[in-house]
Amino acid sequence: MSRSSKKGPYVDPKLLKKISRLKPEEKTVIKTWARDSEISPEMVGFIFGVHNGKNFIEVKITEDMVGYRLGEFSPTRKFIKHGGKIQRGLEQKAATGSTEAASKTAGPNK
Secondary structure (H helix, E strand, O other): OOOOOOOOOOOOHHHHHHHHHOOOOOOOEEEEOOOOOEOOHHHOOOEEEEEOOOOEEEEEOOHHHOOOEHHHHOOOOOOOOOOOHHHHHHHHHHHHHHHHHHHHHHOOOO
16 A cells, blocks of 8 residues: 555655765765665665665666665565576586587687
8 A cells, every 4th residue: 555645755864864965976875774765856866775684785866766665676585596407407408509509600720
């Protein structure tokens, strides 16, 4: 459910204070744990280090991001890949096929 329109967007007060002290031209990273804060137009041009539970992911704010939340640009889960033995076999075939193709295009060394 979205936030009430009469309340306005939620932006962490500490973030607003940090932004007011800095200029967008400065390339300092503003570290934050406030993933639920909505991106406001004042944040455009700043670089935020958004915490994902393990480390900080740097997010450069652009005009297109206004209205979204900071947490949307810092994924908390890491996708490895699907598959097991069959997938590994297919990947090995693809890897050996690409090395054979590379050696054929290189030609003999003279």
